[in-house]
Amino acid sequence: MSEGNVVRIREIAPRLAFQSHLVPTEVKVELVRRLADAGIRAFELSSFVRPDLIPGLADAEEVFAKAADVPGLSLGCCVGNARGLARAADAGADSAAFLLSADEHFARANIGRSTVDSLVELERMAAYAADHGIVLATYVIFAWGGPTGPARSGEDLETLARRLLDIGVDHWILADSSGYAAPRQIREVVTTALQHVPAENLTVQIHDARGMGLSALLPLLDLGIRTIDTALAGSGGHPAMPGAQGGGLCTEDAVQLLELSGVHTGIDLPRLVESANWLATEVGAPCKGFVRHTGPVPRDGQTTKPLAFTW
Template sequence: MNNIVIRDIAPRLTGQAHPLSSADKIHLIDSLTSAGVPAIEVSSFVRPDLIPGLADAEKVFAGIRRRPNVSLGCCVGNERGLRRAIDAGADSAYFLLSADETFAHNNIGKSTNESLRELERMNELASTSSITVGTYIIFAWGGPSGPPRRPADLLHLTRRLLDIGVEHWILADSCGYASPRAIRETTTFALEQLKDPNSLTVQIHDGRGMGLANIAELIKAGVTHIDTSLAGSGGHPAMPTTPGAGVCTEDVVQLLHLEGVSTGINLSALVELSNWFVDSHRIPSNGFVRIPGPVPTADLETNPPSDFAWRTA
């Protein structure tokens, strides 16, 4: 089967709700790339008063180790944020565009149409640099103000994105509403609109227990780029009561490897890092594999079977 590109978003997603020191963020990112994770969402270039836990974005970018063939990305909210991302040396910057109009007004302070005009200006700015600019479509499967969305609900938005020349998209199931059928329908719809299937990334949030089932459906649909979060960590400051965790990186990597899909990631190193992350920082975790360890492989010298004994009265 084809390779899958995993992008770990824990440094940004977790930093929103559970601030870490700059040194720990740098250690986390360097350890992820050392384990073979090929893409990282490092931080967000946003106003510090909005998300204080990400106020050190420049410092983190300056401190992390640059490795060949590793993409270091970020989120941006406006043209000012994009300029900061360019100055910091980010490889990619993704704008936060909401498919939920009510959320956009209440939390971004702009309508979706106003955000699209901002994104168009940002895309023009990016044309003078080497950075790749794309956009999130958050709440692609439904948001806080309404029921789940269908592909037809996104048609106007995606057509506008193509009109302004933005062809790198991250579809985010921000509320964890998507079922495998909904994943199949919406990703097929998006792939049909984009010239390059590698321009589509899908980000699954696992607050309702459908994460791994949805990952399996993404692979069947032909999606090659997936966002995950170490230890199933994360949260959103605007939705503190909504389960906001990204689907667990190590759980996804184990699933893919068992299904014969290559990721280039060292799963054992990832599990070790996940345990450090959770235990040292008291990070809430939605992951599974870090607790019992990966499924043993045929190499019993490096993956011995677990000891067990029957309990007796």
């Protein structure tokens, strides 16, 4: 199968779900093991941030230490400052993504620092990462707009993109954190980003707050994006946005759409569905999604449970 027909799913539920849903460390590690058994190899595992701000991720070092026992995984994390980056490097993280918000109000609420001041901090961090062998990326949170303000365009990204390259950070995670983007908006902002960094340096993270998440996948493939962040069972939330629909694009729904579109993910969908149901029922995390309720579209020789229709 050609490289163009392969997508790397990076699973973010271990960070996104558990930053707002408190569970023991063993549950987090069990989730990673289940997902690894299903074929997922790339994870955003936790955040190295102040535990008083996000107590659900206070065990980041322990989670990294135990997840390292599972062979063949790429383990990333989020960081909010140079101290967090040093903790991530010491814990053995392969990569760390700085929490840079395109929305000024959320930047202050999330890490207590303006976007401009965050870029100054990121510049200091870039030098540390180069000296300590850890890949430093940056989020652009609310790249498409939100959490309450109007949508953002590709033009809105230009100034920030140039500043990031001046700093020397050329691995970006564009996050549609409020689920603003339909396919046209996806194409516009990603096309702008690709004028500054190659597709292999760009990850796109879609949140499904407004029901448009799956529609973003195929335009991303057309644009050459091959790393996509998703969250098992559409799980997730954020302590700075209580009550908001903070879940990521549902991993099992995304995998089904990709595989049926001829794109290889290397993920076992039935095992993924089992893991999603475990997360929803055994762990009790708030979850969404379709495939785990209806069953996957049957392949040759398979059947699926009939749906109950009300007329």
